[in-house]
Amino acid sequence: MSDPRTLLVGDVGGTNARFALARMVDGLPVLDHHESFPAEQFPTFLKGVAAFIEGCEVKPSGGVIAVAGPVEDGAIDLTNSPWAVSEAELATLGLNPVKLINDFEALAWGAPIVPAADLVHLGGPATGDPHATLAVLGPGTGFGVSALVRDAHGGEMAMPSEGGHACFPPGDTVEDEILRILRERYDRVSIERLICGPGLLNMHRALARIDGRETHIDDPAEITETALKDPESPCGATLARFCAILGAVAGDIALTTGARGGVYIAGGIAPRILDFLKASPFRRRFERKGRFKDYMADIPTWVITHKHAALLGAARVAFAETA
Numbered sequence: 001m002s003d004p005r006t007l008l009v010g011d012v013g014g015t016n017a018r019f020a021l022a023r024m025v026d027g028l029p030v031l032d033h034h035e036s037f038p039a040e041q042f043p044t045f046l047k048g049v050a051a052f053i054e055g056c057e058v059k060p061s062g063g064v065i066a067v068a069g070p071v072e073d074g075a076i077d078l079t080n081s082p083w084a085v086s087e088a089e090l091a092t093l094g095l096n097p098v099k100l101i102n103d104f105e106a107l108a109w110g111a112p113i114v115p116a117a118d119l120v121h122l123g124g125p126a127t128g129d130p131h132a133t134l135a136v137l138g139p140g141t142g143f144g145v146s147a148l149v150r151d152a153h154g155g156e157m158a159m160p161s162e163g164g165h166a167c168f169p170p171g172d173t174v175e176d177e178i179l180r181i182l183r184e185r186y187d188r189v190s191i192e193r194l195i196c197g198p199g200l201l202n203m204h205r206a207l208a209r210i211d212g213r214e215t216h217i218d219d220p221a222e223i224t225e226t227a228l229k230d231p232e233s234p235c236g237a238t239l240a241r242f243c244a245i246l247g248a249v250a251g252d253i254a255l256t257t258g259a260r261g262g263v264y265i266a267g268g269i270a271p272r273i274l275d276f277l278k279a280s281p282f283r284r285r286f287e288r289k290g291r292f293k294d295y296m297a298d299i300p301t302w303v304i305t306h307k308h309a310a311l312l313g314a315a316r317v318a319f320a321e322t323a
Helices: 045-054 087-091 103-113 173-183 197-211 220-229 234-257 270-279 282-287 290-297 309-321
Strands: 002-012 016-025 028-038 063-067 075-077 084-086 098-102 119-121 134-139 143-150 156-159 263-265 301-304
Touching (some): 002 045, 016 045, 028 309, 045 087, 063 103, 063 309, 084 087, 087 098, 098 103, 098 309, 103 143, 103 156, 103 309, 119 270, 173 197, 173 234, 197 220, 197 234, 220 270, 234 263, 234 270, 234 282, 234 290, 270 301, 282 290, 282 301
Parallel strands (some): 263 301
Antiparallel strands (some): 016 028, 075 084, 119 301, 134 143, 143 156
16 A cells, blocks of 8 residues: 655765655655755755755655754754754745654664665574564764664664764774774774774774884775775775774674664665675674673674665654654
């Protein structure tokens, strides 16, 4: 059965803004009229949304926009962007109702309905417990974390979170030294200071200092590109350490949330380094949790390669809000 309503869904990060129109078909959201543009293209968030709606032949009646940061009282200042917006401002565009949610909250809603073809298995069993919590996390411009709490009766509740700003947990002596070096620059070192695009550069510079060598790289993309071409290079060592810490953090989040339903890695970086990530210490560090090693071995891990998973999640929320 199709739902005749057309709703706006958005996914706005520190670098890019993505929008689409959503409709519901046979109980699942279908996305049309995709558009993506750099956040810097529009001086304000509201103008970006207005430009998208203006280009739509069918105008949305309401919607949900996922944003990178904490939503407070229906408003947000994006964590890694100069944009700010409120639900009240969005309502002036004719959207009623309209809701802002955290981007990884949207990914938590979207993860269970991502097609299997858009998931890459990273270890553990093929499936998780369908009645247990699942966690979604990942590096991009920043580092996002959320979870979808599920029960045996089909109940679901997404947990918005700022888990990327929890403290960085070193797992060996090299990471102890990385933490010491970053403390010289930052009063407090969070996970996001290392596991994201800018964090990759922080890590590369710290490792160069530990090894007693100079580095003139100032672009995280150059680190990734060099590492993929030459895994034995210093850039390869940086990316391997990045993947190892990502695995350790993912395991900590799985323990914290009880994510027996599985852990999904999202964000812009993981899909670009899939083969490297598979061969990295990611899964070993994920499972390396002392007395809970067997517990961790039973939790599957995947990378979400679907480009619009957050829009799928936003659509689920949007249709629930307007039901």
